[in-house]
């Protein structure tokens with residue numbers, strides 16, 4: 663009831679302040695303030711796709727400075743997504759093996775061009791705030807040799823392949839995702855262009871553990887990795903508990919809760935994260951996902967293939983609920999063919 667209440671308040675706030683505009687968030691491994699989406703017992707934040715240093719102008723005003731995990735630089739310590747902050751619970755969201763090649767997934771809800779970079783800090787202390795100095799491992803795609811991941815104007819899940827350093831093991835490492843956008847006109851020593859100079863940036867931090875290959879029990883069990891939902895699948899639980907689960911196999915550590923009743927309640931009270939009402943300073947015209955929104959009425963008999971068009975719903979959720987009888991398929995959340 664309390665949550666419901668808060669959602670309503672948030673909804674009203676969002677309406678007053680203009681639509682929340684979607685951008686991007688780290689989903690695999692889940693970023694600290696996105697963990698709630700993936701069955702972890704973590705605080706909910708529907709604006710987890712908006713972790714942009716307080717906004718481009720704010721970051722610019724502060725001389726380009728930003729918190730290590732995307733909070734506004736001038737936010738009083740502890741910042742929300744740094745150790746001690748409300749989203750940094752210390753829960754390890756995924757286990758890896760040193761030296762392995764892993765796929766990192768970022769969900770883009772609105773494309774702003776630009777590129778991603780991933781850095782790793784061997785922290786080994788969930789109460790210790792990470793520093794730039796600690797984030798010394800800039801991760802490389804072993805296939806291309808590149809550290810910058812460009813992905814054009816795509817939206818949806820962008821997978822980036824990187825190799826973890828051979829010699830880094832940790833009970834807690836912080837994986838930092840940085841998204842430097844490229845849709846503002848700017849000037850730097852290369853000249854003036856779209857994407858030159860300072861741009862809006864997004865960040866996410868994820869707590870992971872890395873064990874040396876072959877060692878089964880070295881990495882500790884997560885302190886607080888209680889999974890929320892009873893509906894979490896066996897594989898989810900397994901992946902969370904087993905330190906040495908290799909990165910290649912894991913079928914989605916990130917299984918979304920499938921309990922449709924709970925989810926429907928939640929979703930209806932949620933701020934709508936509309937993909938339409940952009941209040942951005944974007945100069946790129948063609949990125950809206952709105953056009954594909956179809957106001958299909960329910961035909962539960964024929965199974966439709968549905969995808970999420972909003973950050974607060976998962977594809978799986980859409981598939982389940984749009985095909986459910988009776989159907990619950992809000993056009994502002996899901997799009998079906």
Ligand SMILES: *[C@@H]1O[C@H](CO)[C@@H](O)[C@H](O)[C@H]1NC(C)=O
Pocket residue numbers: 695707708709710711712713714732733742
């Ligand atoms: C949710 O996350 C966004 C992005 O980091 C942040 O701006 C906002 O303040 C957070 N909301 C709450 C209630 O913590």
Ligand SMILES: *[C@@H]1O[C@H](CO)[C@@H](O)[C@H](O)[C@H]1NC(C)=O
Pocket residue numbers: 827828829830
């Ligand atoms: C780990 O390997 C990197 C290169 O991959 C190297 O720069 C660094 O010095 C090594 N660190 C240790 C502690 O061996």
Ligand SMILES: *[C@@H]1O[C@H](CO)[C@@H](O)[C@H](O)[C@H]1NC(C)=O
Pocket residue numbers: 897911912913
């Ligand atoms: C999960 O992965 C295992 C092997 O890694 C496979 O046998 C199993 O079918 C997969 N489960 C799902 C639901 O994909």
Ligand SMILES: *[C@@H]1O[C@H](CO)[C@@H](O)[C@H](O)[C@H]1NC(C)=O
Pocket residue numbers: 923924927
């Ligand atoms: C969801 O709605 C059902 C029926 O409308 C209600 O029984 C249930 O308590 C609700 N759950 C939550 C979490 O609000």
